Amino acid sequence: MRADEIRRLARECGFELAGIARAEPLAEDGRRYLDWVARGMAGAMGYLTDRRATIRTDPKLLLPTARSIICVGKLYNSDQPAAAAYGSISRYAWGADYHDVVRRGLENLVEKLPAGADYKICVDTAPLLERSYARQAGLGWIGKNTCLINQDQGSWFFLGEILTSLEIAPDAPPPDRCGTCTRCIDACPTQAIAPEGYELDARRCVSYFTIELHGSVPEDMRAGIGHNIFGCDICQDVCPWNRDAPVTNDPAFESRQYTSLEALAAIDGESFAETFRSSPIQRAKHAGFLRNVAIAMGNSKDEKFREPLKTLARNSNDMIAEHARWALQQLSQPAGKA
Numbered sequence: 001m002r003a004d005e006i007r008r009l010a011r012e013c014g015f016e017l018a019g020i021a022r023a024e025p026l027a028e029d030g031r032r033y034l035d036w037v038a039r040g041m042a043g044a045m046g047y048l049t050d051r052r053a054t055i056r057t058d059p060k061l062l063l064p065t066a067r068s069i070i071c072v073g074k075l076y077n078s079d080q081p082a083a084a085a086y087g088s089i090s091r092y093a094w095g096a097d098y099h100d101v102v103r104r105g106l107e108n109l110v111e112k113l114p115a116g117a118d119y120k121i122c123v124d125t126a127p128l129l130e131r132s133y134a135r136q137a138g139l140g141w142i143g144k145n146t147c148l149i150n151q152d153q154g155s156w157f158f159l160g161e162i163l164t165s166l167e168i169a170p171d172a173p174p175p176d177r178c179g180t181c182t183r184c185i186d187a188c189p190t191q192a193i194a195p196e197g198y199e200l201d202a203r204r205c206v207s208y209f210t211i212e213l214h215g216s217v218p219e220d221m222r223a224g225i226g227h228n229i230f231g232c233d234i235c236q237d238v239c240p241w242n243r244d245a246p247v248t249n250d251p252a253f254e255s256r257q258y259t260s261l262e263a264l265a266a267i268d269g270e271s272f273a274e275t276f277r278s279s280p281i282q283r284a285k286h287a288g289f290l291r292n293v294a295i296a297m298g299n300s301k302d303e304k305f306r307e308p309l310k311t312l313a314r315n316s317n318d319m320i321a322e323h324a325r326w327a328l329q330q331l332s333q334p335a336g337k338a
Contacts, residue, residue, distance in 0.1 A: 017073030019137030090231025144197025298327025
């Protein structure tokens with residue numbers, strides 16, 4: 001089957017980007033990944049550092065008969081922010097859970113491919129170096145902010161893959177077009193991106209703190225989180241390649257509208273589950289989300305948050321209470337002071 005035919009079918013299944021990579025180890029990228037893990041850059045994300053770390057080095061460990069990898073990109077950019085006052089939510093979480101949307105699209109694509117071949121669908125939960133294979137498949141280059149960037153459409157994409165026993169002519173990776181630009185590095189509030197770019201220290205990343213970390217956020221990192229209550233888009237917002245990025249027309253990614261930070265601070269566990277049903281925000285869990293809301297309130301320096309923060313400071317969850325007490329201290333300090 002030809003690659004151009006697969007790209008056509010992928011578009012029919014809702015993917016704006018598609019390409020083919022060989023299902024073979026990427027020695028240099030695999031080495032860099034294992035070195036990144038060995039240096040502790042993954043923080044507490046055990047799913048990146050356990051036995052699955054070595055599985056990522058060879059796609060045939062996921063599908064022994066794999067000969068090709070069909071890589072796709074699903075646009076999620078929206079022009080309707082889903083945010084509460086003083087609270088920012090990463091745009092990938094403005095709509096439905098992308099795992100479900102991308103998987104459905106990949107399942108539809110498999111149904112259109114030749115019968116009798118082997119297939120394995122991967123979304124980002126699979127142990128695969130998906131950005132590296134997406135680059136090999138010609139979808140874009142891996143930028144200094146470590147995101148995959150497409151020259152024509154920017155970086156607001158979810159990635160997905162189909163490992164297959166089909167032999168398909170591979171595409172070629174595009175050149176790196178970041179050049180001398182350092183906007184993402186300069187804009188990162190916690191200096192999570194290496195000075196030369198192309199490497200992210202998760203232990204300093206706002207998205208890591210507000211999504212993946214389920215314990216206390218280091219106190220010296222809290223001010224850098226700013227008003228982010230779930231994820232962070234700063235390094236993509238400032239990227240020149242996103243200046244004219246297209247907007248999705250997929251209704252699955254229509255922005256949900258949320259209420260004020262005060263209302264979010266009062267949400268209980270049951271309401272949290274209901275409000276964020278089928279949303280990536282559930283990954284932060286109820287306690288982590290209230291922790292994030294408390295930090296954003298503190299960073300706002302706005303006195304109107306004093307009462308809701310006092311309530312959070314009495315929460316039975318020690319982590320929530322401790323962050324709320326920290327936030328109350330910030331309200332007593334002038335703006336610009338940590």
